[in-house]
Amino acid sequence: MAFSDNPKSSDMNAAKTVATAAASLIVAVAALAAPAWERQLDMKAMADAAKLIEEMFSGKRPYSQKDFQVAAETIQERSGERLSESYRNEPPTGDSKANSDAIAASAEEFERMARELELYASALVTAAEQNQGELGPETRMKGSMLLGSPFGRKAHVLRDAASVPAEHAFHMMLQTCTSCHQRFRLPQR
Numbered sequence: 400m401a402f403s404d405n406p407k408s409s410d411m412n413a414a415k416t417v418a419t420a421a422a423s424l425i426v427a428v429a430a431l432a433a434p435a436w437e438r439q440l441d442m443k444a445m446a447d448a449a450k451l452i453e454e455m456f457s458g459k460r461p462y463s464q465k466d467f468q469v470a471a472e473t474i475q476e477r478s479g480e481r482l483s484e485s486y487r488n489e490p491p492t493g494d495s496k497a498n499s500d501a502i503a504a505s506a507e508e509f510e511r512m513a514r515e516l517e518l519y520a521s522a523l524v525t526a527a528e529q530n531q532g533e534l535g536p537e538t539r540m541k542g543s544m545l546l547g548s549p550f551g552r553k554a555h556v557l558r559d560a561a562s563v564p565a566e567h568a569f570h571m572m573l574q575t576c577t578s579c580h581q582r583f584r585l586p587q588r
Contacts, residue, residue, distance in 0.1 A: 435495040438485045441477040448473040449573065452523065455534065456566050462534050468527035471520050474572070479517030483510045498585045505582070512579045519572035526565030538565040 448470035454460035455467055486502050486509065502509050526538050541564070563571070 435497075438482075438495075438497070441482070441485070445474045445477050445576075449569075449576070452569055456569060462530075462532075464527055464531050467530075467534075468524060471523035471527055475517055475520035475524055478520060479514055482513040482516070496584050498583050501583050509579070509583055512575055512582075515575045516572060516579075519568045519575065522563075522568040523565055523572070526568070530565075534565070540564055540566045540570070 451460065451470045452467060455462050486497060486499075487506075526534075530538055
């Protein structure tokens with residue numbers, strides 16, 4: 400018997416329908432909020448990874464090839480296409496620090512910066528693979544290194560990321576982060 404005249408059965412079916420509708424609504428709301436939340440987690444992971452790398456370059460933390468490589472891979476995996484995709488067609492949300500209008504208006508520039516971040520991180524992964532015991536002299540910036548500085552030639556990430564010392568690639572990566580935040584983040588209140 401598919402239909403019951405039993406009022407308790409009817410109440411149970413109505414309760415199941417309401418519960419199913421409520422669950423569907425919760426899933427839909429969570430899906431809309433997920434990109435901002437996931438991006439925030441990715442940004443936090445990249446910031447933590449950059450801090451770890453900076454501490455190794457500055458000597459505040461002893462060099463560990465494994466930790467350095469994992470940190471560089473964290474940035475590499477969360478940048479590039481993954482970063483760009485996480486902002487495409489994203490409706491503005493109250494908890495996001497992103498300036499969705501600026502990103503949409505300058506999507507190519509945003510995607511270029513996301514790719515640059517990935518390329519610099521890739522150079523750091525390579526440096527970790529090549530430096531098992533320490534960050535040797537070949538990984539360090541040299542006093543005459545002016546690439547990307549106000550007094551040197553403009554850096555070109557596709558050409559230069561793999562050819563500069565890892566420490567310089569790291570600083571160029573941080574410069575990319577800063578430029579992106581200045582351009583595509585809502586003003587801090």
